[in-house]
Amino acid sequence: MAIFTAIATAISTAFFAGSAIATSLIAGGLALATSYAVRALTGQPQQQSGADAFGVQGKLAGGGDVPRSFGLGYHVTAGSLVYANTHGAASYDTPNAFLTQVIALSDLPGERLVGMWVNGAKVTLSEGDADYTNSFPDGGIGYRVPEYIRPHNGEGSPTPHLFVKFYDGTQTVADDFTVATCNSAERPYTSAHVGKGICYAVVHAFNDENLWSGFPTFKFELSGVPLYDPSRDSTVGGSGAHRHGDPSTWGGDGDDYPAVQIYNLLRGFSYGGAWLYGLQNTAAARLPVSNWIAQIDKCRSTVIGASGPEPSYRTGGQINVNAQLANAIEALLTGCQGRISEIGGFYKIHLGAPDSPTFTFSDGDILSTETQVYRPFFSLADSVNGIQATYPDPAQGWNTATAPPYPSPDSELAETLKASDGSRQLMADPAFDFVPYAEQAQRLQKSALDEAQRARTHTLSLPPAFWIVEPGDVGEWTSARNGYDAKQFRVDAMVDRANLDVILSLTEVDPSDYDWDSDADFTPVTGGGTISNPPAPQPIDNFDAEKYTLVDADGIGRRPAILISWGVQPGISAVQFEVRLASDGSSVTRGRSDRPTAGNQIITTSILPATAYEVRGQYVPSSPRDMLWSDWIAVTTDDIRFSLADFDAALTAQVITIRDALQDKIDEALNRISSIASDIAARAPLDKQSVRSQLSARSDAAFAEIARVDLVAVTTEAAYASFSTTASATWGSTTAFVENSATAIATLDGYAAASWGVSVGVDGVITGSIRIDGGASWSAVTIQADKFQIQLTGYNGDAPLKPFTIGTVNGVPAIGINGANMYLDRSIFASAIVAKSITAGEIGAGVITSDSGVIGALAVKSLSIADQAVTVPIVQTLTSNVVGGPGDRIYFFFNLSIDTTGLSGKTIPIYASLVAQWENDNVGFVDSVHQLYINNAVVCGFHAGNGGSGSIALVPLAGSTTITGTGGTVTVPVKALFQSGTATGVLAGATIFAMAAKR
Structure with missing residues (x-):
C-alpha cells in the first residue's frame, strides 16, 4: 500500500514453536504495513507533537530549554532568540532607535538563507547590500530589505528600516556591528559571541511608529544542511x-x-x-x-x-x-x-511506486501443507474512500494548508467508492508536515487512496528457493485459482524457518496507482494570501484649505484664518497639518485635530492678514501604518487688520474723547465761518469786493465750464476772504466736477480760522475730498476717499503705496495702518503683533493687560531704562571769543548749563568739538599748541607744525568727559586755549559745538 511508514521485517523461527504461530503472527502483523491513509482514519498515532514536532517552527523560541535543531531540505524556521537589545546606532541618538535581535537558526553549519518573511509577508533580500557601515566577518552575508526602505514616520527621504546579516556557521569572529553598537553592561555582547558552527541571523529593525505595531516577527527560509x-x-x-x-x-x-x-x-x-x-x-x-x-x-x-x-x-x-x-x-x-x-542489521528503503519484480511464482510453488491466510477485503475500520491532507504552504506564509479532497466530492469516483462502503464517507486526513509542495501533496493523496483500495493480502509459505526474497521486494504471481496473471505483490514481512522454507506476507500492488496527469489530476490551490505588511501608504481623503475670517457678534471681521477640511475615514485617530509661507517655504505653524470625525478645523495660530500661505494635511492612523501627505494647497488670507474694537474699552473711550474734542473745534470754526459768511450776505459790509469769471463750451449734449468767485469783505466785527473755483464736464446725464475753495476769517474778539478744501465727484456724488481746517492752536485735515495712496518718485516701480485702510467698527468709522512697516527705520513691524486680541484698560496709568493669553495679563507699574539708553541733548553753539596774535590766549570760553532734575547721582556725558583756522604771517613760525578744556580738564590737544609765512593751519579739537547729576542746575565751563613761542599769528575763526546727553 501507499505511504508506508512502518518498518517491514524478517522474522526468524528461532522465536516461534511452529509455522502456524508464525503464519498467524505475520498475518496479524499486516497492520504494521497499513497505508498512512488508513492510519489517519483509524486514529493511530502518526508522529509525536509538541517538543518533538517536525516540519515548520513558526514561532520564535527562547529560554534555556530550547532543544538543538537543524534543517533538512527547503524549510522555514523562526529560530531561537539568542540575544536582543535596543540602541541608538549611527546618526540616531534615540536610545531605542534600533532593535537588534540575534536568532539561532541551525545547530549545524552550512545552511543558506534563501528567503525571509517579516510579520507574515514575504520580503526581498538584496544580497551584499548592507547600509550600516561595518565590514562583514568571514562567513557573513549582509542583506537590505527593499520593502522596508521608506521615509521615517512618513517624512523625509526614504531610508532603510530593516537590515539582516546571515552567518552560515563557518564564521570565526563575532558580528562587529553588534559588538560595537549593542554591547552593554546589562546585556553584554562581546567578541566572544562567535557562534562557530551555528547558523544564525542578526536583524536590525529601525523604530518607526507608522511601521511596527510591536516587536517584528521573522521567519527564515533555509536550504537545509549540506548532505552526503x-x-x-x-x-x-x-x-x-x-x-x-x-x-x-x-x-x-x-x-x-x-x-x-x-x-x-x-x-x-x-x-x-x-x-x-x-x-x-x-x-x-x-x-x-x-x-x-x-x-x-x-x-x-x-x-x-x-x-x-x-x-x-x-x-x-x-x-x-x-x-x-x-x-x-x-x-x-x-x-x-x-x-x-x-x-539482519541491514537497512533498505523502498519508496513511491513498486520496484520492478525480482521474483515470480505460481500456485505450484506454494507449500500446500502449510497454513495460508487470504483477506480479500478490508474491514470497515480499515477502509478509506476519501482523503484530504494538510501540508505547510510557502505561498501562504508557511501556514498549514488543506489540500483539495481526493476524489472530488461531486465526482463519479467518489460516489462509486462511497457505494462500496455502504454509502459511508470514510475520510482520511494525513499530515504531510515535510512536504512544502502543493502538487506533490496532491500526488501523495491520489496514490495513497488508489493503493488503499487494493485489499487483497496473502500469507503463504514457499520453499527454500525463495530464501533470498526480502521485505520490500516485488514478485509476480500467476494463479489460476485466484485469477491472477503475473499480478504484482509486495513482500511486507517474512519468516525464515529452520528448514529454509519462508513464510511471506504479500500485499497487492499496481504501478498504475502512481500515474499522474497534472492537467487532469491537479487542482490549483487558491491560498488565502498573506498579510500585506506594511500596507500601501494611505493618502488623506478630500483634503482642502481656504481662507477664512473670524467675525464678532456684530459680524465684523476681526482675524484672518485658514479653514482646512478632510474626508472622514475609519481607522484614523487624528489629522495633522502644516502651514508654510508661500514666498520661501519657511514653516509658520503645525498642529493636529484629535477629532477627525469633525471633518474640519480653523487655523489661527501665527496667521497674518493678506499673506500667501501653503497648507498640507495627513491622517494619523489608529494603528501603525504609512500615511501620505497631501499636496501643498495655496491660500491667501483676507486683509483683516486690528481696529479699536481690539483694544480695552477705556482706551477706546480716550481715543473717542480726543476725537470728539477735535471735532468740536472743527465744528466751531466751520460754524463761525458760516455765520460770518451769512452776516456778510445779510448786511452791508463796511467794504466788499468780488470778482466773478466764467468760461464755458457747449455742443449738443456736451457741456464744459470753469467758474470762479473771489470775495473779500470787512464788517465792524470781522474780516472775511474766500475764493471758489469749479470745473465741471457734462455729457447727457453723466457729469463730473472738481471744486476748490478756501475761506479765512479774523474777528474782533481775537478769533481766527481758515478752511481750504478740494472735492471731486461724479454724477453729483462726491467721490473724494480733502479739507484742511485750522484755528490759532490746532488744525485738522479731513480726507474722504476710497483709497489713500502715496508715491515716492523713482521707487517701488512708481507704484503708489496704500498706508491706511478705512472701515467701520460697530458701525463707527475707523482708520487703521496698512502695511508691513509701521516706521521707516523698521524698528516696529505689524507682523510682530500676533494674530490675537490686544486690550489695554489703563494705558495712561501705565498698565497693559491682555485676555487673549498672548501677552498674558502683563501689568507694567514702572519702567526701568538703563543709563544712557535714552538721551535728550542740550546743545550750545558759539562763534565768539575768537582772538589772534602770539602767546598764551584763551580764544574760546563759555559755561554750559545742565538741568539735572531727577538725575541726582546719575552720570551725564559732556561732548565738545571745534574747528579753528590759524593763519601764520610771521617768518620763522616754529610751533603752536591748541588745547580743549571741558569742566577745567584737558580733553584734547593739537600741535601745529613748522610753517612759513602765509601758511594756514586747520585746528580740529574734540573730546568728552562726564559729570554727576546733583538734582539741580550744574554749570560746566568749556574753553579752548592757544599757546605759541616767538611766532605770531592770527586765529581767523572758530566754531565750537557742545552737548550734554541728559538721560
Missing part, C-alpha cells in the same frame, strides 16, 4: 565528487530528497567529531548502496507538473534533536510513500 549523497560519490557506485569523509564535498540537489535525508540520519550527524543526532557509528555496509542509489534516483526522476518537470519526491523541515529517530524517519517517509526494511 551516495549517488554523487563515484567511489561507491555513484557519479560525482561527494566523499563521506570530506563534508566540504557535500551538498547539491540531493539535499531535498527524502532518501538522501534518511540515509544521512542512519549514518548520523556530528560536528567537530562530536555526535549530534541519528544512529551512531553506523557502517556504510549496513546501508546497501545499490538499494539507496536506486531509491535516490526515484526521488530525482521527474514528473510533469503544472509548472513543468519537477522531482518526484522532495521533503524539508526542521529536526529537533530531542525527537526519537524513528519518528523523524517516519515523518520523512510520509512525504515519499516510503518504507524502511531492516534485515
